[in-house]
Amino acid sequence: MSQSDQSCWTHLQALEAESIHILREVVATAERPVMLYSIGKDSAVMLHLARKAFYPATLPFPLLHVDTTWKFPEMYAQRDKLAAEPGIELLVHTNQEGVRDGVSPMTHGAAVHTDIMKTQALKQALNEHRFDAAFGGARRDEERSRAKERVFSFRDAHHRWDPKQQRPELWNLYNGRVRKGESIRVFPLSNWTELDVWQYIHLEGIEVVPLYLAAPRPVVERDGLLIMRVDERLPLLPGEQPSIESVRFRTLGCYPLSGAVRSDAATLPEIIEEMLRARASERQGRAIDHDESASMEKKKREGYF
């Protein structure tokens, strides 16, 4: 996106410049930064912004994928393609204890699976590499408790988030100071909305996992969610028969927990058009947020991203 035209400084240019400022600020001040890479659309945008921020240099930090082993095959393909690019250092971490204990969304439920394979796994990786700053692609418009999240979100030595201990953030002066063991989670996309993200992906021609675009896929309907049957690990219930439907995903995570939406939007403009008419928020497709409306706040206190 060219920024040279002074007469028209658009909101996307303003958001892009703000994000680049944040990315550079962390790299200039943190000792061991890392970027959490979830393979989703927000990660794709964040990665694109990072390339811009440090051009012509390659990324001055590694990417970290916390792998629950339950992602969609298309996601792994996208990740491995990225990892093969020159100048990209991609770390993959899986909670091996969880694997050994056979933790899965089916046997342990969404909440336990997410805690062990995501939250605990993330903490293990951050501790192991002693990262003191971690970029995440979360946005404030995603969920109510995110609306108060800082751009630089302070976590104590146990990775806990305490709403009362957050630092005031004034102007564009961010305080990323930490003592040994403490860390900062940084959200360069804080002020972006879902619509901004798609607009930007469209404008910049950013590659995203094809699952975001509608295609005929085998799905089963459970608890109001359309679940795609990716492999044999998702056992069919008695009498259940996957049907082929034209669906797409608004958010991507572990496949048994990611609900698809029925859609014929097979191009980016069609997605944007559909979103303008949509009457449901993107997190609705996440099984993990369904229990009660303050659940995100609870998870964050425990160290969830």
Place this chain on the structure above:
Amino acid sequence: MSESAFDIEDYLEQHRNKELLRFVTCGSVDDGKSSLIGRILYDTQQVLDDQLEALGRDSRKFGTTGDVPDLALLVDGLQAEREQGITIDVAYRYFTTERRKFIIADCPGHEQYTRNMVTGASTADLALVLVDASSGLQQQTRRHTYLVHLMGIRQLVVAVNKMDLVDYQQHTFDKIEQAYRRFANQLGVEGLTCIPVCALNGANVSRAAEEMPWYEGSTIVECLEQADIDELRSSHQPFRFPIQYVNRSSNDFRGYSGTLASGQVRRGDAVTALPSGKTSSIREIVSYDGSLEQAHAAQSITLRLEDEIDLSRGDWLVHANELPRVAMAFDARMVWMSERPMLPGRQYDLKLTSIDAPVTPEFIHHRVDVNTLEHHPAEQLALNEIGYCRLRSSRELTFDAFDRLPHSGSFILIDRVDNSTVGAGMIVRPVSSDHDDRPEHVTWHEMGISKRARAQQKAQRPTVLWFTGLSGAGKSTVANALEQALFKRGHHSYLLDGDNVRLGLNRDLGFSDDDRVENIRRIGEVSKLMADAGLVVLSAFISPFRADRAMVRELMEDGEFIEIHIDAPLEICEQRDPKGLYAKARAGVINNFTGIDSPYEPPLDPDVVIDTEKLSIDECVDELLVYLKQRGVLIG
């Protein structure tokens, strides 16, 4: 958006050209602020079905609106606060209209949360202030207005909410508007719009209210769509580029990355690095999308220079003809944000643009009572207190005055032990080493008769009318005529004239830059004493430097200092040359003469401009009298 007329390509094109406006909302606990924001989100279709469903559930559990969904719950986030029914932290919300994208910093109205207010205001272009029509202006409304003004916000929209509770009566609204304008005038707030609304049913939020046919102005959403957006992007502002990060992608590439704080830069521009003073020129403006010919404020770019000068994070690049201040000490307005008070003598880490440096508050000139705006002596600043302080570093710092360039005049202080952000500051002026001594064992004595009592007895408010302008512009003439008019009307005033002061009090001072600063400082102090006596003080001095006038403004309580620019072009002043001084300056007989071989910095945002080329003396006086009445300086 009708189904058939919708063209996605048109929409995408339109959407990519939207601007971004950031605003802050403030109001007291019961003004209905959350309801108003909820209403705006709802009306601009930001609320989706699953959120509405959750809202329905929550309304039954926590709501205060009976069977109607409680829109306030859309924006009240954290569990704890929802249970207590108050918002306790800044929350950010987003919505889009046909014309703009908006970011709302939703600030809590609770007494203790000055800190959050200030945080939310720091990034805003505009403030939306809530007033409850059924209870009128509150102490908090005044405090919030003062805070957003302190933070440099120059556009205010006042939503007089709950008009349904006062039967949509015009006179109730008019009364509140008048009272608010009176108060805002005292502060020097100018860009002000008042709108009668009812958040509950959406009247004048995004739809013109049929309930109030007497109101013909804009709705809140219209007003937000028309507001000005950050004028700092304007090319008239000086170029400021604090280096944030040095990009060394290879041996032969060294780029300086950062965000333009103000102004613009072009390829080929000569630039000066500060604080070193080294010079070079711009070889390339690097961006991922190709080299740029120019860049403007708020862009995040990378600059390559023609010469190998060694620069690092915290250095600035500027144009040599528009230098910022470089000094080891400065005076600043501070807002304290920590439970542990600010103590003079204690060291903190300063973060100012990309500069990191230890600083020590030396002393507190005064603390401001945010309710009365009075100045009080202070030995420390406690949580949520505001003070005017002197800070000193052990090295030279580069900065601007906040009022002129907020992005390069604002800073935070960080506690060196626990790393928390403890204070926010706005720089008023640099302090040079000569005139900054302060007696250690002398403190201000409060007298038995207060300043207000003295002024009330004289049917006036204590005020300093500061006339600034070129020699020969007519400062003394207009000030004299105005004083006579005040005297005739029974007001108590005193005129301080440049020449008279130099013959006595300031006989030891010459015309060097340092002496000019000291001259103005002393006059400022004398004006302050006279204002304390309840007088209307008229000070007529060239006072060519903005920083000095800002220094006098800071000595006074908020609203007491009125800057009057007596404006006439240099040619006219030179023709008039009442004392023959221009002729002498041109002949080289006198040096450092303002306008000839010494600069005059005109006020950027004067309270009054008097054009003596166009107006007669009587007209000047009339204009000033009207202004002083309107501003509440002259009572009766």
